[in-house]
Amino acid sequence: MISAKQVTTDKERDDAFSVRKMVFVEEQGVPIHLELDDQDATAIHFVSYDEDVVFGAGRVRDLGDGIAKVERVCILPSYRGKHLGNLMMEKMENYARENGFTKIILNSQSYAVPFYEKLHYEITSPEFMDAGIPHRAMEKKL
Known part of the structure; x- marks a missing residue:
């Protein structure tokens, strides 16, 4: 069964960090010190599983004034293109x-x-570089 959930245990947090390392550090070449940062301590983390196999991660941070920032959303390559990122974003x-x-x-x-x-x-925003990768700022009103 496919699931996505808010992280509540150390194992789930470690699973989320593992996916982030595989996607951002190993696949995309982002330096580890930029990927795993001091914001991880206060962010709310999310993780996705296929039964007991982890395949996705993301985090949410409170920026104040009613603004949440979604960051570090990633899905392992073998799970991409199957609309599984939608489930993570929904959560x-x-x-x-x-x-x-x-x-x-x-x-x-x-x-x-x-x-x-x-x-x-x-x-x-116009396109900008972050960790050597082109990005665009985006927003959604809830």
Whole structure:
């Protein structure tokens, strides 16, 4: 069974970090010190499983003023193209709504902009580089 959930245990947190390392550090070449950062301590983490096999991760941070920032959304290559990122985003958006946030912002890697546009996110910036990867800022009102 496919599932996505808010992290509540050390194992789930470790699973989320493992996926992030595989995607961002190993696959995309982001330096580990940029990927696993000091924001991890206060962020709310999410993880996706296929039965007991982890395949996705993401986090949400409270920026104040009703704004949540979705970050570090990733799906392992073998699970991409199956609409499983939608489930992860749904869980993070539901968390944001349930906790009183009125807007979500994120920095999408440019290749993933169409994914977020299908979820009704709007581009709010020109393309910029982050960790050597082209990005666009996006937002969605809740």
